Each structure stands twice: as C-alpha cells, then as structure tokens.
Amino acid sequence: MQHDNPIMQLRGVVKGFPNGTLALRGVDLDIEQGKVHGLLGANGAGKSTLIKILSGAYWATLGEIIWRGKPIKWDSPKAANDMGVATVHQHIPLVPTLSVLENIYLGNRGIWRLASSSRRDYEELCQRIGYRLDPDALVGNLSIGERQMVSIMTAVGTGADLIVMDEPTASLAAEERELVYATVRRLSKGENKAILFVSHFLDEVMALTDQVTVLRDGTAVLRANTADLDEDRIAEAIVGKQIAALERQAQEREPTTGKARLQLQNLASKGRFGPISLDVARGEVIGVAGLLGSGRSELLHAIYGSDRDATGTVLLDGEIVPRNTGAAVKAGMGMVPEDRMAQGLVPDFEIWRNTTLPALGGVSVMNSMPIEDRERERGWEAIRMLSIKASSPDILVKELSGGNAQKVTIAKWLFSDVKLFLLDEPTAGIDIGAKTDILRLVRKLASEGQSIIIVSSEFEELLAVSDRIIVLRDGQCVAVRDGHKTSEHELLLLAGGQAASTEAAVH
Amino acid sequence: MNTITHSPAQKMPEVSNVQTVSPSTNWRRMFGLRERGVYYALLLLITVLTLLTTYLGQANYLSVLNLSNVVYQSSLMAIMAVAMTVVLISGNFDLSVASVAALAAVILIGNADAIGFIPAAALAMAVAMAIGLINGSIVQFLGINAFIVTLGTMTAVRGLVLIYTDGRSLSASDPNVIETMKAFEGGRHDGFWLILAGGVVLLALGIIGLIKAASAKNPVRPSAVGMTIGGAGFLLLAWASGGELTLRNPVIYLAIFTTIVWFTLSFTMVGRRLYAVGGNSEAARLSGINVLLYKLMAFVFCSGTAGFAGILFASRLRSINPAGLSGAELTVIAAAILGGTSLFGGAGSVIKTLAGALLLFSLTNGFNMLNLGANWQGLIEGIVVVVAAAIYTVGGNKSKSKTGG
Numbered sequence: 001m002q003h004d005n006p007i008m009q010l011r012g013v014v015k016g017f018p019n020g021t022l023a024l025r026g027v028d029l030d031i032e033q034g035k036v037h038g039l040l041g042a043n044g045a046g047k048s049t050l051i052k053i054l055s056g057a058y059w060a061t062l063g064e065i066i067w068r069g070k071p072i073k074w075d076s077p078k079a080a081n082d083m084g085v086a087t088v089h090q091h092i093p094l095v096p097t098l099s100v101l102e103n104i105y106l107g108n109r110g111i112w113r114l115a116s117s118s119r120r121d122y123e124e125l126c127q128r129i130g131y132r133l134d135p136d137a138l139v140g141n142l143s144i145g146e147r148q149m150v151s152i153m154t155a156v157g158t159g160a161d162l163i164v165m166d167e168p169t170a171s172l173a174a175e176e177r178e179l180v181y182a183t184v185r186r187l188s189k190g191e192n193k194a195i196l197f198v199s200h201f202l203d204e205v206m207a208l209t210d211q212v213t214v215l216r217d218g219t220a221v222l223r224a225n226t227a228d229l230d231e232d233r234i235a236e237a238i239v240g241k242q243i244a245a246l247e248r249q250a251q252e253r254e255p256t257t258g259k260a261r262l263q264l265q266n267l268a269s270k271g272r273f274g275p276i277s278l279d280v281a282r283g284e285v286i287g288v289a290g291l292l293g294s295g296r297s298e299l300l301h302a303i304y305g306s307d308r309d310a311t312g313t314v315l316l317d318g319e320i321v322p323r324n325t326g327a328a329v330k331a332g333m334g335m336v337p338e339d340r341m342a343q344g345l346v347p348d349f350e351i352w353r354n355t356t357l358p359a360l361g362g363v364s365v366m367n368s369m370p371i372e373d374r375e376r377e378r379g380w381e382a383i384r385m386l387s388i389k390a391s392s393p394d395i396l397v398k399e400l401s402g403g404n405a406q407k408v409t410i411a412k413w414l415f416s417d418v419k420l421f422l423l424d425e426p427t428a429g430i431d432i433g434a435k436t437d438i439l440r441l442v443r444k445l446a447s448e449g450q451s452i453i454i455v456s457s458e459f460e461e462l463l464a465v466s467d468r469i470i471v472l473r474d475g476q477c478v479a480v481r482d483g484h485k486t487s488e489h490e491l492l493l494l495a496g497g498q499a500a501s502t503e504a505a506v507h
Numbered sequence: 508m509n510t511i512t513h514s515p516a517q518k519m520p521e522v523s524n525v526q527t528v529s530p531s532t533n534w535r536r537m538f539g540l541r542e543r544g545v546y547y548a549l550l551l552l553i554t555v556l557t558l559l560t561t562y563l564g565q566a567n568y569l570s571v572l573n574l575s576n577v578v579y580q581s582s583l584m585a586i587m588a589v590a591m592t593v594v595l596i597s598g599n600f601d602l603s604v605a606s607v608a609a610l611a612a613v614i615l616i617g618n619a620d621a622i623g624f625i626p627a628a629a630l631a632m633a634v635a636m637a638i639g640l641i642n643g644s645i646v647q648f649l650g651i652n653a654f655i656v657t658l659g660t661m662t663a664v665r666g667l668v669l670i671y672t673d674g675r676s677l678s679a680s681d682p683n684v685i686e687t688m689k690a691f692e693g694g695r696h697d698g699f700w701l702i703l704a705g706g707v708v709l710l711a712l713g714i715i716g717l718i719k720a721a722s723a724k725n726p727v728r729p730s731a732v733g734m735t736i737g738g739a740g741f742l743l744l745a746w747a748s749g750g751e752l753t754l755r756n757p758v759i760y761l762a763i764f765t766t767i768v769w770f771t772l773s774f775t776m777v778g779r780r781l782y783a784v785g786g787n788s789e790a791a792r793l794s795g796i797n798v799l800l801y802k803l804m805a806f807v808f809c810s811g812t813a814g815f816a817g818i819l820f821a822s823r824l825r826s827i828n829p830a831g832l833s834g835a836e837l838t839v840i841a842a843a844i845l846g847g848t849s850l851f852g853g854a855g856s857v858i859k860t861l862a863g864a865l866l867l868f869s870l871t872n873g874f875n876m877l878n879l880g881a882n883w884q885g886l887i888e889g890i891v892v893v894v895a896a897a898i899y900t901v902g903g904n905k906s907k908s909k910t911g912g
Contacts, residue, residue, distance in 0.1 A: 344793065392726075
C-alpha cells in the first residue's frame, strides 16, 4: 500500500503513563490526503490515547510524529489546531447557551462577539460542507445530530487539513448518521482533506473508509485498504485469538432452567429502544451487548421504572411492577447505574450511609429509626464481603477510588432481598482486580438464585459471566445467543455490523 | 492505636486521608472551625459583649435575664430558620417565608374576631401550607429554579397581604381573642426544673455515648460530645439562674420544634433520606426513594412553619401592618448559612442553625446594650455572614486538597 506522501505519519509511537501502563506500544500510522482512514479497536486498545496524541492533548513518550513530512512535537491542542489538525470529540463540547455561529467561531480572536466576517465565513463553510443550520439557533435547542454537525463544522472551520473524528456517529440515529457520512465523503473527496474516522460500527467503516488500521493492546495489528477486507476479518483483528480461557469458564455452566423470575412484555421507550420481550429465569445471568447509544442503559432504566416514558409491562415473579423506582426496589430489584458518582452514590455520605440507603428498614427499629451501630456493622460487612480497600466504613465515598466506589454501589443491594440485579457497566473504568471480584460476585449471586442483567461494552466479560446474551443495535434487539455458543467475534458483528439482519429476537 | 490519634496537636497537617479516617475519633475535625465555627463565634461574641459591658459599667450582658431575652427575641426567626434548613438540606431554597408568615398573620387577625382564634389559626396554617405546595409543585413539576419561583411567590404573596388589608393595619378587638393570643404568645412558665432535668438527661445520654464509644473502640460521635457539652451548659444555666428561670411560650415552642426536627433529621429514615435527596437526588431516586415527595414536603413544611411563625407574630402584636416581617427571609436564610447549611443541599444541622440565629440576635442585642445605634448593625451583620460563608467554603476546599494530595 504505497501511496503518495501521507500528510500525517506516526512512526513507532509509544505512550506510557506514570502508573506503569503502556497504552501504545509502538504504533505506525499513515493518513493520506483525500482519504478516510478508519481506526478500530476494542475498549482499552489504545484508540483514545492515539487520538489524544494526534490532537495534542498528550505527548508521545517515544516515536515520531511527522506532519507534512516534518517531525513535529506540539504541546497543546491549540498548537495542533494551529498547524492544521482538528478533532471532533465523542462527547460534543459545545456551549448550549450560545448560537451555532458563536460556537463555531468560539476559538477565534477578535473583540466583537459577532463580527460580520464570521457570518460570511459561515455561509462559505455551509457551502463547502453542503449542509446548513440557522446560524442564530441556540445550540441547546438542537438535536444531537445537529450538534454533531456543529462540532464537525467547527473542526472544518479552523481550516484543518486533518480532521480526527472520535466515534462521531455513536449516539446518532440512522438518518443523522447518513448526514455525517455525506459530509465526510464530501470533505475527503471534494476538499482533499485527510480524515481519521474512529468507529465501533463495522458496516460504516466498510462503507466509508479507504484504509483501515486496527489497534489491539496498543499495537496496530492490521493495516490494509478497506477494499481488501471484509467485516469478518476486521472483527477477528479486533478480538484477537486469546480469549479461550474466559470462554471455557462459560461453557462449563449448565443451562439454567426454571420459572421465569422476570418477564418483559413489549417493553419499549419511544426514541430510546424498541419493543423487547424477554423472560429471565431464576439464577440466570443475561448479558446485554450493544454499542454506545444502542439503548442498553435505557433498557435497564425502563425495567427499573426510572424511565417514566416507557411502555409495556414488567413482571417480577409474576407480579406487575409499577413504573417507579420505589416500587421496583420494594419488588426486589436493585440497580447499579452507569455513572456511579452521579447516579449511584451520595458523595458526601460515608460508606455505611451509602450501603444502607436502599434498605434502611433492615437496620432500623420500628421500621423508622436507623441504628447507627448496625449500619456501621453493615459497612464493615460490605468492606469484608467485597474486599473494598478502605480502613473503615466512615470513609466518604467520594474519597474512594473508582473500583472501590463501584463496589459500594453494588454492596447497597446485597443486604436486602434483591431478586433481580440490573448492572450497567459495572466494570467500566476500574482496575482488573476489582473487575474480577465483581464478575465473580455476579456468578455467585446467580448461583444463589438471583437473576442478573448486566450491560457491558466489554463483550469478553459478558461471555465470561452470561448464560444468555441479547444484542441491541439502534434500540432493537437483534439477536439472542447462548453464552457458551457465541463468541466475541460474533457479538461484535451483531452489535456493530450488518450481519445482524432483523432476526426473530423475541424469546 | 487509639492513643496516638487522640492527641490532635501531634498530627501533621499532611497526614493522608487513610490515616485520618481510621476507626479512631477525628478530634481535629470534630472541633475544627469548619464543623463548630458557629459555636465558637457565638461564644466569642458573648465573651466580647460581656467584657465590654462590664468594662463600660453597663448592665451585665451575661445575665440570665438578658440571655433569655436574646433567646426570646430570636425565637420567631429561629423557628423559621430551622424549617429553612430542612428546605436547604433537600436541595431547594425558599425566599417566600416572610411573606407567607405575614399572610398567615393577616388571615389570623382578619378572621379571629369573626370565627375565633383556633379556626382562624387553622385557616392561616392551611393557606400557608397551600402556598408551600404551590412553591414545591412549580419547582418540581415545571423544573424552574427554586430561587426564581420563590422570589416570585415572595412578591406575589406580599401583594396578597396588601390586597387583603387594603394597605391598612388590622387589629384584633374581640376580648376573648385577645386573651387567647396573650396566653398563646405571652405565657410564662418557670423553666428551672425543665432546664435542670433537660441538662441532666442530655449529660447522661452524652456520657453514656462517650463511654460506649470508648469501650467499643468506635469513633466518638459528635452528637455524644454535643449532648455532653449542651447538658453541662444547661446545668450551668440552671445553677446561674438560682432557681428562677422564666421561659416564655415562644422559647418553649422553639425548643420543642427544634428538638423534633433535630431528632427526625438525625435519627429517622425520613431524615436520612432527606439528606440523600439533597446530596444526590438521582442516586436517591435510583435507591428507591420518592425524591419528588421529599422535596415537595420540605416546601410544605417550611411554609407551614412560616405560617406558625406568622400566627405567633400576630399574637404578639395582636395587630398586623401589611409591611410586617418584610425582609425577615434574609435574616432567616442568614441564620441557616451561619449554621453551615449548604446551599447545594445534602448538608446542614438545625442545632447549628439555631446557634446562627442566636448569633445574629446577640449582635443586635449587643448593639442595643452598647448604645452603638442601628447604623452600624447592618454593616457588621453583613460582614459576619460573609466571613462565615468564607470559612465554610475555604475550609472545605482546604480539606479537599489535603485529601486529594
């Protein structure tokens, strides 16, 4: 794959962090003008680190960055921007209270808030991109897709020659995605820009990109022209072949049978996910596989009753659960939400006060007055049971590390009669030791007869703990697989590729 | 291992977080400026005023009579400040309390002659609570910021007062009603035995708590220390009074009310959940707590209390001026802030709020006794509030950076 001069070249880029992790272990990357370059990899493969190096947020520990044939070292996102590299971030950093125009030219110098020149520039920009938004509309009133376009326009508006797009379509609906694709094509083919397109969706990578680089464990394991590849090969490159150990564990389990503990009947939430029906047996672990924006968290919230707009019926042990969290807790559900500090814990409460919050009755006299000694004892129990690294239950949870805080959000539900655990990304952002503890706990709870629904972006983990895995894509349940009969490879294709044709997913 | 941490002076300021929160008591925190600042400020102010009055040869500030006067003067505001603390803990804000109290007073005075004191008072309370329900519903169901909503109702309710009174003062004339009002507000009781008994009970509970913690090697709870010191203070007061201690009704109402609210907040599930709702409403909701109900009830409670304060106010004067209690909401909020209540919710203590209210009224009282005139008063009060807020905020940041580092 020799082409004319790449505009951006990385040669043997290594990035290490002070805590000893090596996020990148010598990555080569060539991005050419006029081409769309796809960058893929599983969570933790090093994609974000690579993007941060390209956009100037990180320095490379070793290796060379060659921009337009010259080795450079930029020390801030601003410097990278000035040299002609712009980044469209996954979480769109816009000011909701300013207009489209003001957001796009926010970085510009100048005294006046709305220089007439920026209006001219804006019209020109719209012409180039082939898309127009009312420049005076407030960003806060725009849809997510429109905001994504504003974000892309901002990047293009800086006059950059290389535009890095970090999962620009992750949270968009199908038609909004088409708009992004059209823009990307126009920029690369029409304007000869180089584009680095990061995505989890294999089909869009196949359709959109000219070249592909796949990262795994900090190295580029696949570099090829898209035309020479198919989804299967990309998935194989992303997954690798060393997952046997975890899978074996999955196969050893017997299929769970028994009375349905949880029944979902046409559960849906408009604009979030489509109707899903599902039976979960006692002691069964259901994995929910899906990419960001597939409706996986929304499904859990609908089951738990924290989504007021949900429709359909949720039955726990045959009883209809009313749609509010109080009723769900009473019925025996427990929820470990995705964002532990914002949704799971009261940061200014100690471990013990957080631990007993959902089940205060159990530590109270006359079901109304909690006894502090008993609560503290609960706190100690939680620390022992889940090996939380804290010297006492009196520590405030905001002072705990991510993994230990996560264990507290789980511990909340272990002291009452919880029959159904809803775990939303329980292992995100925590170290491997805590991760293993949590996954082991999931299996233990299941073996005691509790049912569990677990959402995770790391399909490897789902395979390790789940009896069945349902795959969501764009809010639709596209497949249900037995945990020991599927593979990470297949899940990846189902969640992100075209292979997931609408199959009868109803169970 | 307990003995090491019992000597706070030896602790290095850089001691890392893990050590300071070991199971032994964190005395430095318990007696720190941030936790107990309002008590120190109150003690300091009383000491200064006592020394000044003695030096200037005026009536002694630290007399039982004067102290009980200060408590009496502060009672009305303190009752509202205690309820305000509840709203602030729930993560909301209520500017309308003074207007609601004035409306309740007007309704009482306007109707008592016709329908009697108790029905009129019940009507006033009902209207006050209805306004709380309106406040809470607008804030919770429409999602408008509580500051803005209650700024609006503050003005609107004051407008209602003006409409109702047509801008004139009202007064009660029926002698029966006047008698009832006098009895309700002006009644006096000998509180010596009450204070003595309260002191003994508090001291006993506090000491039991201390002994229990020591024998179980648990950390000593602030409430045990507080009860010990408070109990000792009550006994001291009883001793100083020499057997004659007159308590007026509003002081008794304040004491009962504060005790109930303090108990509820500290020792019941309702209190715990209220703190959780204010500390992180989403986490509380996902823990199965009816966040909406708690926030709504906090508003109703606050307005209901304001209504009660209005009834007390009307009974005291037995007439009401439509501009009565104007600006009182700021005193009420200032007392809660002096007590360290967080404006962001999830933190606050009614006992400290009470101390904050006493602090503000001690200032006023001291100014009067020293004949400094009212001109300086606003300036000093304002500075005290800002300094208190600064101590809470800066003190908070410091401890954060310490634990972070």
